[in-house]
Amino acid sequence: MSRMQVDRTITRAFELFGKRWTGPIVSVLTAGPAYFxxxxxxxxxxxxxxxxxxxxxxxxxxxxxxxxxxxxPVRVFYRLTEAGTALEPTLRAxxxxxxxxxxxxxx
Numbered sequence: 748m749s750r751m752q753v754d755r756t757i758t759r760a761f762e763l764f765g766k767r768w769t770g771p772i773v774s775v776l777t778a779g780p781a782y783f784x785x786x787x788x789x790x791x792x793x794x795x796x797x798x799x800x801x802x803x804x805x806x807x808x809x810x811x812x813x814x815x816x817x818x819x820p821v822r823v824f825y826r827l828t829e830a831g832t833a834l835e836p837t838l839r840a841x842x843x844x845x846x847x848x849x850x851x852x853x854x
Contacts, residue, residue, distance in 0.1 A: 763808060768793050768801050770838065773827070776811065777835045780826035805831070 764770055768790065775781060775789045787798055802825055805811040810831035816822045827834075 763804075766801070766804075768797060769805070770841075772798070772801055772805065773810065773831060773834055774838050774842075776825060776827045776831065777838060780814075780824050782816075782822050782824045784822075786825065810834070 771790050771793075772786065775786055781789070783795075783798070783802075786802075787793065787795055790798070802811060802813065806813055809828055811825050812828055814824055814826065816824060
């Protein structure tokens with residue numbers, strides 16, 4: 748038998764998307780730019796601190812951009828970059844897979 752080994756690109760992808768909340772954040776942003784408070788409200792159970800941390804990480808990976816709306820009042824919003832937007836078909840396919848193969852309430 749040949750020696751099997753995981754693809755390094757898959758490992759890198761899951762290092763990012765295997766973290767809790769990353770997928771839901773990107774998924775919400777596929778609908779368009781969102782203010783921090785709107786993102787927080789769209790993802791039940793996420794703390795503001797965790798949302799802030801994940802958005803910073805996604806920004807560092809160049810998947811999101813943080814922008815300031817000078818207002819008044821001053822508000823911060825986030826949008827996907829080209830690289831982040833390119834994830835939309837993958838997320839849609841993953842959602843369809845989950846709808847078919849994962850029972851509601853599965854952990």
